[in-house]
Amino acid sequence: MNSSALISLEAIRKSYSLGGNVVHALREIDLKIEKGEYTALMGPSGSGKSTLMNIIGCLDSPSQGQYWLNGKEVSRMNDVDLSQVRNQEIGFVFQTFNLLNRLSALDNVALPLVYAGMKSKERLARAEEVLEQVGLKDRMHHRPNELSGGQRQRVAVARALVNNPSLLLADEPTGNLDTKTSHEIMALFEEIHQQGNTIVLVTHEEDIAARAKRIVRLRDGLIEG
8 A cells, every 4th residue: 555645446346236237336446645635536427436435435335445544444344433434534525515404503513523522612612713714703603594505515614624634525515506606615625725635526517626636537437547
């Protein structure tokens, strides 16, 4: 394994049984992403990019091959260990925000720290700090339904960053946003990257992918080129 790589995938395959047929979602994926890189995963529907994202995010395990994340071989881990790796190493940003409407922005952001066992005063202070980082300190006591789409995504980004993860994994983060707001969110990702964070962005939009420093294109379960 390359010790400088945050993500190291070697000969990754993923197959599913579907209606008596075997679907080869990923065929032979070799990919290394260094610490501090900003990478976009692109590909048409059925290319395998969502499957690859789920494996990188420890939401799924490969059928074959090895996956190392920040020095840990996660491809052989059980569900309990994978859950722990997700909580410690990965911050997720989703297209649909996935915020809890009954909680304020501050409490939504602090939620991962509850699972981490941090004391209330400390986690609220950390959540406030990250909301300030994404430009939403003045909205921290608002609930999601009192915020615009762009503000909700900023809350989601803050929640993803609150644990100081090794990896920020964003799945179509501008998919529910208008063009102007999309550019604002992508500018925020650029700021986060400049602070030293590793970002993997999954998108089907060329202009969004172009904001990353590297584009990895998938087709038919393989990396192109």
